Amino acid sequence: MEMSPIATAILKVIRRSRKPLSKADLVKMTSFSLATVNEHTEFLLRSELVVETERGPSTGGRKPILLTFNAELGFIVAIDLESTHVRVGIVDLNSRILTSESSKDIDVSLGPSAVLEKIKAIVYKLMEQLGVTSHQIKGIGMGVPGPVRYSAGITTSLAIMPGWENYEVNQFWSRHFDCPCFVDNNVHTMALAEQAVNADSEHANIIYVKIGNGIGASIICNGRLYRGSTEYAGGIGHINIGHDKLCYCGNRGCLEADAGGRAIAARAEHLAQSGQSEFLRRLLEEKNKLTLADVRKAVVESDPVAVELMRECGNVIGDVLAGLVNFFNPSLVYIGGAVSGVGDVLLASIRQSIYQHSLPLATRSLAIQHLSLGESAGLIGAGMLAAEEIIYGHDVIKRIASVQNIAGER
Structure with a gap:
């Protein structure tokens, strides 16, 4: 047996609500008639996809029964x-x-x-x-x-x-x-995940950026995930930024070959070996190899060389995102991933580059922030x-x- 489109629509509203809903609430939120809501909520209750919870406040008559999604079915x-x-x-x-x-x-x-x-x-x-x-x-x-x-x-x-x-x-x-x-x-x-948690947000056009060993993006256009014609949308880590470093993809000049997690660790090792950072040099002597966690530690300890490294990476990532902001005109850019956890210096430099290199009309209502779910x-x-x-x-x-x-x- 298949569920009807109307029952599915009502179920979506109930499940995505942050609080239990009455049938009157569902009428307002779906524009279906009360008779239609009654019919299909009865189906959802019998199927146990929806369960009754506490009664809501009375508006003059009997207190309404409230409905919520049954998340314990499996x-x-x-x-x-x-x-x-x-x-x-x-x-x-x-x-x-x-x-x-x-x-x-x-x-x-x-x-x-x-x-x-x-x-x-x-x-x-x-x-x-x-x-x-x-x-x-x-x-x-x-x-x-x-x-x-x-x-x-x-x-x-x-x-x-x-x-x-x-x-x-x-x-x-x-x-x-x-x-x-x-x-x-x-x-x-x-x-x-972020879109579900912020379901009540007014933002419908969003760019999510993940900065780990690789750098990728997810594009929400008019509230829907955009995948592209071959389901490869979001591969911003392989946008060419003009350097000569070889990327694992076989090309030179890719963003993540300069500002991805592995690239940052490699750059930190070079800074340690060349004597430019005493803090990183000591870490390298202790461990024989530096990781992103070591760079994070150096930034937390306010090592000026590590801080500048993250600022440079934020600048080049922000430059690429500025182009996306000009093209796509989102109202929100989220920054997440392991590299974003290095500290606020990265987010600040990304934000500065985006605002500096995007057109004013594209950034007029733009917010740039860390993922809320971490x-x-x-x-x-x-x-x-x-x-x-x-x-x-x-x-x-x-x-x-x-x-x-x-x-x-x-």
């Missing part, structure tokens, strides 16, 4: 994979994290089989902790650090994820779980990705609803 496995670490969680159908675990024992260059087997072991461990069975897992959402053909659940980039090109990630999970799997670039999953954005977004596809899918009744309560309906 569980979602959420996976946020980066090139050198992963975070795995079990979330409810509202993508509320119930339990999670991070692992740095990950290297995507080892190929999909080795990496996914490690992740699978973490998934089973978390399920055991919660007492969740495979039957209760209704979907799997996974963000990965490279391009994805979303409609097919296939990773597509050999350069970013060696050995993963045209790998059917969804098929791996389907061998272990009887539920759908949805795979996307983790910049997009991050954007989905490191949790990717995991929450991965859960959101799967939950929304399932809940608003044509076979939601079969997958998660209480079929026995509506078996006689046609």
